[in-house]
Amino acid sequence: MEALKNYTVRQLEELLRELMEEYRGYQARGLALDMSRGKPNTDQLDLCQGMLDTVSSSLGAVSGSGVDCRNYGLLEGLPEVRRLLADMLNVREDEIIVGGNSSLNMMYDCMSRALLYGVYGSDKPWCKEPEIKFLCPVPGYDRHFAITQHFGIKMINIDMTPEGPDMDQVEKYVADPSVKGIWCVPKYSNPTGVTYSNRVVRRFAKLRPAAQDFRIFWDNAYTIHDLYEEGDTLLDLFALLKDEDKEDMVFIFGSTSKISFAGAGLAAVAASTNNIRFMMRQMAIQTISYDKISQLMHVRFFGDYSGIKAHMKKHAAILRPKFELVEDILAEELSGLEVARWTKPRGGYFISFETMPGCAKRTVSLCKEAGVVLTAAGAAFPYGIDPKNSNIRIAPSYPTLGELETAARLFCLAVKIASVENLLIRSV
Amino acid sequence: MEALKNYTVRQLEELLRELMEEYRGYQARGLALDMSRGKPNTDQLDLCQGMLDTVSSSLGAVSGSGVDCRNYGLLEGLPEVRRLLADMLNVREDEIIVGGNSSLNMMYDCMSRALLYGVYGSDKPWCKEPEIKFLCPVPGYDRHFAITQHFGIKMINIDMTPEGPDMDQVEKYVADPSVKGIWCVPKYSNPTGVTYSNRVVRRFAKLRPAAQDFRIFWDNAYTIHDLYEEGDTLLDLFALLKDEDKEDMVFIFGSTSKISFAGAGLAAVAASTNNIRFMMRQMAIQTISYDKISQLMHVRFFGDYSGIKAHMKKHAAILRPKFELVEDILAEELSGLEVARWTKPRGGYFISFETMPGCAKRTVSLCKEAGVVLTAAGAAFPYGIDPKNSNIRIAPSYPTLGELETAARLFCLAVKIASVENLLIRSV
Numbered sequence: 001m002e003a004l005k006n007y008t009v010r011q012l013e014e015l016l017r018e019l020m021e022e023y024r025g026y027q028a029r030g031l032a033l034d035m036s037r038g039k040p041n042t043d044q045l046d047l048c049q050g051m052l053d054t055v056s057s058s059l060g061a062v063s064g065s066g067v068d069c070r071n072y073g074l075l076e077g078l079p080e081v082r083r084l085l086a087d088m089l090n091v092r093e094d095e096i097i098v099g100g101n102s103s104l105n106m107m108y109d110c111m112s113r114a115l116l117y118g119v120y121g122s123d124k125p126w127c128k129e130p131e132i133k134f135l136c137p138v139p140g141y142d143r144h145f146a147i148t149q150h151f152g153i154k155m156i157n158i159d160m161t162p163e164g165p166d167m168d169q170v171e172k173y174v175a176d177p178s179v180k181g182i183w184c185v186p187k188y189s190n191p192t193g194v195t196y197s198n199r200v201v202r203r204f205a206k207l208r209p210a211a212q213d214f215r216i217f218w219d220n221a222y223t224i225h226d227l228y229e230e231g232d233t234l235l236d237l238f239a240l241l242k243d244e245d246k247e248d249m250v251f252i253f254g255s256t257s258k259i260s261f262a263g264a265g266l267a268a269v270a271a272s273t274n275n276i277r278f279m280m281r282q283m284a285i286q287t288i289s290y291d292k293i294s295q296l297m298h299v300r301f302f303g304d305y306s307g308i309k310a311h312m313k314k315h316a317a318i319l320r321p322k323f324e325l326v327e328d329i330l331a332e333e334l335s336g337l338e339v340a341r342w343t344k345p346r347g348g349y350f351i352s353f354e355t356m357p358g359c360a361k362r363t364v365s366l367c368k369e370a371g372v373v374l375t376a377a378g379a380a381f382p383y384g385i386d387p388k389n390s391n392i393r394i395a396p397s398y399p400t401l402g403e404l405e406t407a408a409r410l411f412c413l414a415v416k417i418a419s420v421e422n423l424l425i426r427s428v
Numbered sequence: 429m430e431a432l433k434n435y436t437v438r439q440l441e442e443l444l445r446e447l448m449e450e451y452r453g454y455q456a457r458g459l460a461l462d463m464s465r466g467k468p469n470t471d472q473l474d475l476c477q478g479m480l481d482t483v484s485s486s487l488g489a490v491s492g493s494g495v496d497c498r499n500y501g502l503l504e505g506l507p508e509v510r511r512l513l514a515d516m517l518n519v520r521e522d523e524i525i526v527g528g529n530s531s532l533n534m535m536y537d538c539m540s541r542a543l544l545y546g547v548y549g550s551d552k553p554w555c556k557e558p559e560i561k562f563l564c565p566v567p568g569y570d571r572h573f574a575i576t577q578h579f580g581i582k583m584i585n586i587d588m589t590p591e592g593p594d595m596d597q598v599e600k601y602v603a604d605p606s607v608k609g610i611w612c613v614p615k616y617s618n619p620t621g622v623t624y625s626n627r628v629v630r631r632f633a634k635l636r637p638a639a640q641d642f643r644i645f646w647d648n649a650y651t652i653h654d655l656y657e658e659g660d661t662l663l664d665l666f667a668l669l670k671d672e673d674k675e676d677m678v679f680i681f682g683s684t685s686k687i688s689f690a691g692a693g694l695a696a697v698a699a700s701t702n703n704i705r706f707m708m709r710q711m712a713i714q715t716i717s718y719d720k721i722s723q724l725m726h727v728r729f730f731g732d733y734s735g736i737k738a739h740m741k742k743h744a745a746i747l748r749p750k751f752e753l754v755e756d757i758l759a760e761e762l763s764g765l766e767v768a769r770w771t772k773p774r775g776g777y778f779i780s781f782e783t784m785p786g787c788a789k790r791t792v793s794l795c796k797e798a799g800v801v802l803t804a805a806g807a808a809f810p811y812g813i814d815p816k817n818s819n820i821r822i823a824p825s826y827p828t829l830g831e832l833e834t835a836a837r838l839f840c841l842a843v844k845i846a847s848v849e850n851l852l853i854r855s856v
Binding site (some may be wrong): 037038040042048049050052055056057059060061068069070071072073100101104105108112115117127145147150151204256257261262263264282283286287289290291292293294304380387422 | 473713716
């Protein structure tokens with residue numbers, strides 16, 4: 001296909017008429033599809049259906065370690081489930097706390113505690129500082145930014161490169177003592193799918209922030225969420241930090257939300273023993289213990305970490321064709337037009353799509369008006385502001401393949417319409 | 429028995445020798461009993477064993493309302509479980525949010541959000557005020573006070589009377605605009621067992637605090653936790669507040685921790701729709717949704733509120749003999765000595781015991797050194813300071829009847845020893 005920028009105004013107008021006619025055809029179909037969130041499909045949830053059989057009145061709810069999971073106790077989690085998730089996050093058992101069903105909630109709690117109480121090594125609660133700031137690689141995870149904005153923490157955009165956050169920018173900003181931390185999704189990053197390169201991770205380990213209580217919020221949400229047999233490899237930041245005697249600088253988060261049940265998985269935070277002890281003292285004020293029945297169900301179903309790894313191959317078998325279908329349609333419909341580029345992730349839950357500058361909102365709006373809901377344009381940026389109005393996050397997991405084909409074709413059509421409109425406006 | 433105060437010094441010395449000999453007998457038995465927390469016994473947990481059969485791969489995890497409980501969604505809780513707990517707390521379905529497994533965590537979260545963000549009607553976050561204070565009826569629930577202390581909120585003791593908090597004191601203190609709230613366990617209060625009288629609840633409804641964003645933290649933990657067929661009756665504060673157009677003034681908390689599984693029950697917060705909407709906006713930042721598999725298990729097991737009420741009779745049948753055994757032994761061992769008084773609750777989880785002034789710590793310490801752990805003396809007071817050093821919380825639920833008999837006898841012995849020692853010191 002020829003690049004749209006080479007079209008004459010008359011050709012663009014003609015093309016727009018054709019595209020709009022096609023678009024009205026989609027509108028007439030009364031679609032109702034949702035590609036807005038990284039939500040697993042029913043097929044994926046069914047992979048864990050056997051977990052529902054792991055507790056029963058006859059099997060009981062006493063763990064292998066002899067804990068009655070029905071009663072109070074063990075704030076830090078069942079020993080066997082700490083081991084399971086410690087293996088997944090590559091930390092020691094005493095470096096992990098297994099919480100409720102949401103790693104997002106654990107991140108929120110870490111931030112909330114930091115504000116009201118400080119972290120290990122803080123002089124005072126963060127909320128007592130005149131202003132604090134967080135570094136936000138963009139595009140990034142909208143819910144990270146929502147937490148930060150909610151608490152009135154000033155967000156600073158850091159550009160994402162194909163190998164992770166721009167570390168020159170990161171190193172520059174951490175010289176400011178009011179910069180207290182950075183959000184990272186280091187593997188199959190949300191939404192770009194980028195896995196941080198060894199060079200980037202090594203520079204994180206060498207960071208010397210002015211704030212002594214600086215924290216890297218290392219949200220390893222997709223640590224084993226490979227789409228292909230050969231997954232990306234992420235250097236072990238925690239190990240590198242230990243070599244630097246800086247292991248207190250990171251909070252590592254993970255969950256089984258995209259392994260077992262999205263709404264009823266297990267979440268965990270891993271950190272240095274200094275951090276864990278400090279957190280546990282605060283968490284003992286907050287609650288008595290988390291739901292150990294759910295913990296027991298997980299450990300009975302998966303057994304050990306090798307069970308989780310084997311299970312993830314089944315997820316990949318469902319997800320891979322969806323990603324490939326979207327990528328094929330994007331290539332087929334848009335290649336050569338020179339109006340967009342997109343990522344081809346080897347894991348995780350998202351494709352990150354870049355329209356020509358100024359076209360993202362219009363594209364998302366066109367899709368919505370034809371019944372396909374995408375993540376709001378700008379959502380992957382602090383304050384919802386994409387400076388170039390070009391980024392769109394595509395989440396292919398929830399629709400069926402058939403729905404996805406329809407949605408992806410409509411999406412491409414919307415991209416073309418928005419692009420042509422944009423070129424026409426610019427030509428005026 | 430004769431009052432110890434009438435004993436001569438010689439008689440007291442002789443008695444102490446006898447008591448200490450008996451005490452050494454207990455020490456020799458190597459006891460290891462725990463009466464420190466309101467922890468249900470295994471028998472009580474077994475009452476809900478059938479709940480473990482309510483989900484399975486064949487029964488699935490789709491709710492009656494058609495919600496796939498395995499996936500993300502419904503932050504406010506499953507509709508049917510909102511109805512279930514709304515009936516229990518006597519509110520409307522749209523006045524309740526069902527959360528995770530811990531009402532303590534929901535209280536902590538309410539406090540943390542108030543500090544960092546304010547409540548509905550706040551001018552600013554509470555943490556931005558120069559100082560804030562909370563009213564704490566004493567003796568009260570140690571974990572309420574721990575949250576308050578943790579956040580640096582100044583606590584003001586309010587005396588508990590046999591019909592609830594001393595409302596003269598409450599009315600006096602709420603005239604101070606830095607007083608932002610009060611902790612209440614209005615039914616079968618922890619630890620006194622007192623249910624607030626109609627007069628007290630009506631005075632709560634008529635409160636006109638100087639702080640416009642004042643909140644009553646109404647922890648209705650034992651709302652249907654009757655030991656006897658005829659339970660105490662608590663006036664409906666929320667309804668009274670609605671009559672006064674002051675319904676935003678209360679947060680109501682409840683849970684099934686002492687109904688289903690202590691460590692894997694359901695917690696809820698109920699409040700005015702203004703409060704609920706305000707909270708939901710903040711909670712949507714904190715998490716995606718709570719564990720709906722656990723919610724589904726509860727609603728499938730209990731059906732509706734009548735199912736919960738029927739179930740509570742089974743708990744009463746287990747707990748009532750334990751309370752009565754302790755009360756019988758206390759009466760048998762201590763009546764007439766004029767060294768103690770204690771409550772005879774008709775529900776809840778605790779007996780509140782008052783030694784002579786100055787004897788609580790010694791009593792608890794004597795028990796501990798003979799292998800019976802009680803809640804730390806002073807725990808039921810802010811900062812752990814019981815001004816009279818006389819209050820001890822007895823939690824009879826966890827031990828078996830046999831263990832309880834031993835523990836109660838030892839406890840009475842410890843009370844006698846501490847009292848005699850105290851009288852001897854005073855006689856010097």
